[in-house]
Amino acid sequence: MRILILGGDGFCGWPTSLKLASEGHDITIIDNLSRRLIDNELQSNSLTNIYTIEERLNAAKKQNWKIDFFNFDIKNYKKLIEIITLTRPDTIIHFAEQRSAPYSMISEKQRRYTVDNNVNSTHNILNAIVDINKNIHLIHLGSMGVYGYSADFGKIPNGYLDININSTQKNVEILYPTNPGSIYHMSKSLDQILFQYYNKNWGLKITDLHQGIVWGVQTKQTKADPILVNRFDYDGIYGTVLNRFITQAATENDITVYGNGGQKRAFIHIEDTVKCIQIACENVPKKANRVRIFNQVSEVRSVKELAEMCVKIYGGKIKYVDNPRNELANNELEVDNSSLKKLGFNPISLSKNLTDEVLFIAKELKSNLKPENILTSAKWC
Amino acid sequence: MRILILGGDGFCGWPTSLKLASEGHDITIIDNLSRRLIDNELQSNSLTNIYTIEERLNAAKKQNWKIDFFNFDIKNYKKLIEIITLTRPDTIIHFAEQRSAPYSMISEKQRRYTVDNNVNSTHNILNAIVDINKNIHLIHLGSMGVYGYSADFGKIPNGYLDININSTQKNVEILYPTNPGSIYHMSKSLDQILFQYYNKNWGLKITDLHQGIVWGVQTKQTKADPILVNRFDYDGIYGTVLNRFITQAATENDITVYGNGGQKRAFIHIEDTVKCIQIACENVPKKANRVRIFNQVSEVRSVKELAEMCVKIYGGKIKYVDNPRNELANNELEVDNSSLKKLGFNPISLSKNLTDEVLFIAKELKSNLKPENILTSAKWC
Numbered sequence: 001m002r003i004l005i006l007g008g009d010g011f012c013g014w015p016t017s018l019k020l021a022s023e024g025h026d027i028t029i030i031d032n033l034s035r036r037l038i039d040n041e042l043q044s045n046s047l048t049n050i051y052t053i054e055e056r057l058n059a060a061k062k063q064n065w066k067i068d069f070f071n072f073d074i075k076n077y078k079k080l081i082e083i084i085t086l087t088r089p090d091t092i093i094h095f096a097e098q099r100s101a102p103y104s105m106i107s108e109k110q111r112r113y114t115v116d117n118n119v120n121s122t123h124n125i126l127n128a129i130v131d132i133n134k135n136i137h138l139i140h141l142g143s144m145g146v147y148g149y150s151a152d153f154g155k156i157p158n159g160y161l162d163i164n165i166n167s168t169q170k171n172v173e174i175l176y177p178t179n180p181g182s183i184y185h186m187s188k189s190l191d192q193i194l195f196q197y198y199n200k201n202w203g204l205k206i207t208d209l210h211q212g213i214v215w216g217v218q219t220k221q222t223k224a225d226p227i228l229v230n231r232f233d234y235d236g237i238y239g240t241v242l243n244r245f246i247t248q249a250a251t252e253n254d255i256t257v258y259g260n261g262g263q264k265r266a267f268i269h270i271e272d273t274v275k276c277i278q279i280a281c282e283n284v285p286k287k288a289n290r291v292r293i294f295n296q297v298s299e300v301r302s303v304k305e306l307a308e309m310c311v312k313i314y315g316g317k318i319k320y321v322d323n324p325r326n327e328l329a330n331n332e333l334e335v336d337n338s339s340l341k342k343l344g345f346n347p348i349s350l351s352k353n354l355t356d357e358v359l360f361i362a363k364e365l366k367s368n369l370k371p372e373n374i375l376t377s378a379k380w381c
Numbered sequence: 382m383r384i385l386i387l388g389g390d391g392f393c394g395w396p397t398s399l400k401l402a403s404e405g406h407d408i409t410i411i412d413n414l415s416r417r418l419i420d421n422e423l424q425s426n427s428l429t430n431i432y433t434i435e436e437r438l439n440a441a442k443k444q445n446w447k448i449d450f451f452n453f454d455i456k457n458y459k460k461l462i463e464i465i466t467l468t469r470p471d472t473i474i475h476f477a478e479q480r481s482a483p484y485s486m487i488s489e490k491q492r493r494y495t496v497d498n499n500v501n502s503t504h505n506i507l508n509a510i511v512d513i514n515k516n517i518h519l520i521h522l523g524s525m526g527v528y529g530y531s532a533d534f535g536k537i538p539n540g541y542l543d544i545n546i547n548s549t550q551k552n553v554e555i556l557y558p559t560n561p562g563s564i565y566h567m568s569k570s571l572d573q574i575l576f577q578y579y580n581k582n583w584g585l586k587i588t589d590l591h592q593g594i595v596w597g598v599q600t601k602q603t604k605a606d607p608i609l610v611n612r613f614d615y616d617g618i619y620g621t622v623l624n625r626f627i628t629q630a631a632t633e634n635d636i637t638v639y640g641n642g643g644q645k646r647a648f649i650h651i652e653d654t655v656k657c658i659q660i661a662c663e664n665v666p667k668k669a670n671r672v673r674i675f676n677q678v679s680e681v682r683s684v685k686e687l688a689e690m691c692v693k694i695y696g697g698k699i700k701y702v703d704n705p706r707n708e709l710a711n712n713e714l715e716v717d718n719s720s721l722k723k724l725g726f727n728p729i730s731l732s733k734n735l736t737d738e739v740l741f742i743a744k745e746l747k748s749n750l751k752p753e754n755i756l757t758s759a760k761w762c
Contacts, residue, residue: 167538183578
């Protein structure tokens with residue numbers, strides 16, 4: 001398959017590019033390296049020593065993995081059209097969005113950047129597909145955070161909810177009513193509306209992967225050469241909750257839980273992320289009468305449970321801090337991930353794999369950790 | 382009240398500005414005059430001879446109506462902040478969006494402009510309110526077109542739908558599941574998600590007015606001086622369906638119906654538009670635990686019915702043409718407009734007021750009509 005990967009230099013994009021290249025697909029990455037620039041803006045860093053994109057591509061070449069690269073912002077529509085016309089992809093995978101909830105809540109600048117960047121990037125891709133080849137399969141990284149956490153709605157289905165309209169007593173299936181928890185998550189809710197309309201009016205084939213919180217750092221392919229190492233964020237802005245806990249455990253610091261830790265969330269290991277995306281790629285949706293939505297999730301845990309799991313393995317203690325986020329203190333959560341499982345997804349469980357991650361991180365971080373960055377989350381309001 | 386009107390030079394914005402100024406409110410208009418520029422792009426025109434904004438403001442001044450004006454694009458956030466800080470509005474009314482469905486379907490340029498302009502304009506206003514004064518009441522012109530036309534959902538409520546979740550048997554109220562019919566309507570669906578989140582996270586007071594298709598041209602205030610005349614679009618891109626029929630009737634041309642005319646739509650006269658907006662302004666929502674949504678609609682008619690009404694009054698005949706839009710050939714539609722009625726809205730009915738409009742238009746259009754512009758709608762796909 002010819003696959004175009006937008007945002008292929010990032011935390012999920014890079015290991016996905018390697019995985020799909022290693023499976024024999026022809027990969028082209030478009031990335032404006034914005035995530036590297038945000039490191040400068042925030043004075044944050046990856047704990048792992050990530051290499052330049054040129055060094056990464058050379059190392060991939062040594063593995064005989066075919067990856068081309070173009071450096072530009074896909075808000076440049078003319079250039080986007082040019083590269084899609086040139087590379088004639090069967091599939092486009094879209095990671096090219098600002099992906100941190102805390103970053104999106106810092107101030108108006110980041111709020112407005114997140115919405116402008118994410119909406120216009122997604123909309124440009126949809127327009128390009130309409131104009132060049134309506135048969136291209138678009139895969140988008142959505143988020144479990146679009147669903148919200150109301151127990152009224154039961155186990156979270158794969159994107160669509162069966163309801164009965166009270167006034168007419170009719171049974172219908174609707175796009176799950178969105179209830180995002182941050183500007184970032186809201187931008188994924190906006191994407192959903194774009195997908196719904198472009199599918200309805202032009203019949204585009206779209207898969208939206210509502211992903212849980214990603215943890216871990218390495219995949220089989222990023223381990224193939226030290227130069228291919230993935231980035232690992234541990235700071236309060238870009239570090240996801242479990243990766244922050246892993247960093248704290250590995251450095252023998254207190255594990256800081258927001259609020260009482262009663263928030264249940266869905267998680268997935270980075271190795272599972274790339275596997276699920278491969279599954280979505282290689283199983284093109286046949287019917288295009290609606291957007292295909294999968295919950296890309298391995299398991300559900302409460303934040304407190306995660307913290308306790310870390311303490312149990314590595315010792316140390318939990319410290320409860322004020323929650324900077326505007327979210328429910330406690331919530332129930334059950335997620336249906338059967339659609340991806342039916343296509344061959346076999347989730348990696350947290351309890352069995354936590355040890356490896358911490359050992360790897362403990363080795364890497366000696367010189368790179370800036371402890372002052374661990375508690376830097378923006379306040380929601 | 383101090384009221385800031387964004388897009389106050391347009392078809393709905395201008396008569397609203399005059400109406401609220403005539404009621405004694407302090408009005409400030411921000412407009413970049415983009416609608417006048419689109420006339421150049423499309424080689425279209427208003428049938429009425431509209432005056433420059435400077436001439437309009439001078440004529441308003443002669444009526445002792447207080448209207449200030451700033452010419453800039455509200456995508457310029459810095460300038461927007463400056464003017465809101467300067468004018469300290471109690472209320473902001475937001476018309477500053479590209480508002481034609483056919484325009485939004487012409488090609489990628491117009492699709493991308495509509496989404497970029499409408500989303501970022503709305504998002505900038507929300508950000509400015511968060512940053513300057515969270516107590517400002519924001520009134521937005523939404524559209525009935527966000528609802529879609531499924532009979533399964535019954536009479537369209539004021540924005541929120543009562544449902545029962547099949548899996549849990551819980552009764553909940555949700556934002557009506559959106560099903561827009563064009564890129565333009567989709568942009569209003571995106572706005573809804575922005576409003577929902579800004580209301581949830583910052584408690585902003587927001588009224589979203591889901592308006593029917595506006596017809597007519599003059600209001601009491603635009604009649605006060607010929608220089609205050611409102612614009613009247615009759616072309617296939619910006620002319621709304623009934624205004625196109627009125628133009629055809631007044632010029633003794635066939636009345637062109639898209640498809641079989643079985644599409645039922647909600648309508649409102651421009652005089653009712655300004656009245657409803659006044660009501661929304663002067664009745665600030667007390668609870669800010671959700672966005673207030675009103676259906677701003679006078680009555681529901683099928684397109685065929687409208688055409689027959691015009692023929693009955695003025696003679697001539699109906700011509701059925703291929704429908705350029707991707708929409709249901711026939712649909713049922715019932716709309717709840719009781720919320721605005723409870724606050725004093727007394728709708729103007731079509732059947733009683735059609736004659737005046739046609740006489741006015743017939744007088745104006747002799748020299749201005751470009752017949753080739755009547756059937757210029759974009760094709761949906």
